[in-house]
Amino acid sequence: MGKKNKKLGGLTLQFIPHSEISRLETVDRIKKLLRIILDNKVIVLQGRLKPEEETRLIEDTMIMIGNIKNFKGVELAVITGNEEDQTFFDKFRFGLAKFISGQQNAITIIGPASVVKEMKKDPKKLEVMMR
Amino acid sequence: MVIRILRDFTKRMFGIFFKSKKEISLGFYGPPNAGKTSLANRICKDWTGEEIGNVSKIAHETRNVQFKEEVEIKYKDKSLKFKLVDTPGIATKIDYEDFMKMKMKKKAAQRRAKEATQGIVEAIQWLDDMDAVVVVVDATENPYSQVNITIIGNLVARNIPVLVVANKIDLRKAEMKKIEAAFPEYEVVGISAKYGKNMEEFYEAVFKLAKKAG
Numbered sequence: 001m002g003k004k005n006k007k008l009g010g011l012t013l014q015f016i017p018h019s020e021i022s023r024l025e026t027v028d029r030i031k032k033l034l035r036i037i038l039d040n041k042v043i044v045l046q047g048r049l050k051p052e053e054e055t056r057l058i059e060d061t062m063i064m065i066g067n068i069k070n071f072k073g074v075e076l077a078v079i080t081g082n083e084e085d086q087t088f089f090d091k092f093r094f095g096l097a098k099f100i101s102g103q104q105n106a107i108t109i110i111g112p113a114s115v116v117k118e119m120k121k122d123p124k125k126l127e128v129m130m131r
Numbered sequence: 132m133v134i135r136i137l138r139d140f141t142k143r144m145f146g147i148f149f150k151s152k153k154e155i156s157l158g159f160y161g162p163p164n165a166g167k168t169s170l171a172n173r174i175c176k177d178w179t180g181e182e183i184g185n186v187s188k189i190a191h192e193t194r195n196v197q198f199k200e201e202v203e204i205k206y207k208d209k210s211l212k213f214k215l216v217d218t219p220g221i222a223t224k225i226d227y228e229d230f231m232k233m234k235m236k237k238k239a240a241q242r243r244a245k246e247a248t249q250g251i252v253e254a255i256q257w258l259d260d261m262d263a264v265v266v267v268v269d270a271t272e273n274p275y276s277q278v279n280i281t282i283i284g285n286l287v288a289r290n291i292p293v294l295v296v297a298n299k300i301d302l303r304k305a306e307m308k309k310i311e312a313a314f315p316e317y318e319v320v321g322i323s324a325k326y327g328k329n330m331e332e333f334y335e336a337v338f339k340l341a342k343k344a345g
Contacts, residue, residue, distance in 0.1 A: 051284030062248040073224025
C-alpha cells in the first residue's frame, strides 16, 4: 500500500495591537493591513478603523482584485462591546475612554476571501465560515 | 478633512450669496442586489416616464454610477426636485466564479467582475457629493453586515442625512423588525420596489429627509 501524504490545513491569525497602527497615516495603515492579507493571514486588530478608513480599505481592495491574480477581496467584521446593559453614567465613562483610546474596546477581523468564506454578524455573535 | 470643511463652507456661502434653488443630490447606496436600481426605476418611471437602469437577479448589474436630473415628486401638496443618483452595490469581495454559477460564460463573468470593482470605487468617490442618502437593504438578508455599517458610518462622518429602506417586503423571509432593530437611530421604511408596495410612506420619508439636507 502506498503512503498517503496528508497536508494539514492551517489558518494564521495575526493579532495587531492598536499601538502598531495608531501612529500611521491612513494610507500607511491600509497598506500595512493589506500586505498581511495578501500573505493569506486573518487579521485580528485591536480597535477599529475610522469609517473613511474602512471605505479606503474597500477601495484599495477593489483595485487589487483587478490587478492581483487570485485575489478576490476580503471579509470584514467589527465586534464592539455590548452597550445595552450600561447605565447612562457607564455610557459616558466608556464613551470618554473610547474617545481617548481610539475605540480600543472593539475588535476588527479582516480575512482574505480566499481563506474566509463568509462572516455573519448579529448582536450576539459572529460566525466565521472558512473555506 | 480640512479641505472637506473648506469645500462645504464655500458651497454654503455660494448658495447663500446666489440664492439659487439648487436641486439636492439624493443617492441610493447599499449592498449589491438590495434593489437600489429597482427603486430608482420605480421613482423615475412614476415621475419622469423613463427608467434609469437595468435590473437583474445576478448581483452587480449596476456597475456605473447613473443619475437622472430634475426628478420632481409631488405628494400631498408638496413638491421636491432632486437629482437621483443610483450607485453600484458596495461589497468587500468580488469573485467572477459566482457569476459563472449563474450560467455566465467565463470571459463575460471576468469582465463583469472587473467592471463591478471599478463601479464600487466610483460609488465610494461619489459619497462626498451627496446631500442625502437612501440606504437600501434587502429585508430578507442579515442587516448587520459590515458593508451596511461602513456606509452609514461614512454618511454620519460627513453629516449626510440618511433614510434606511428595507426592500422586498413582499417576500415571506422579510423581517422588518430585525431591520428596525439593526438601525434604531434611523427611520426605516419597508417597501417593495418591484410591486410598488408602501411607496406613499417612502415618499413621506423622502420629503422629511430632504428637509434635513436643507
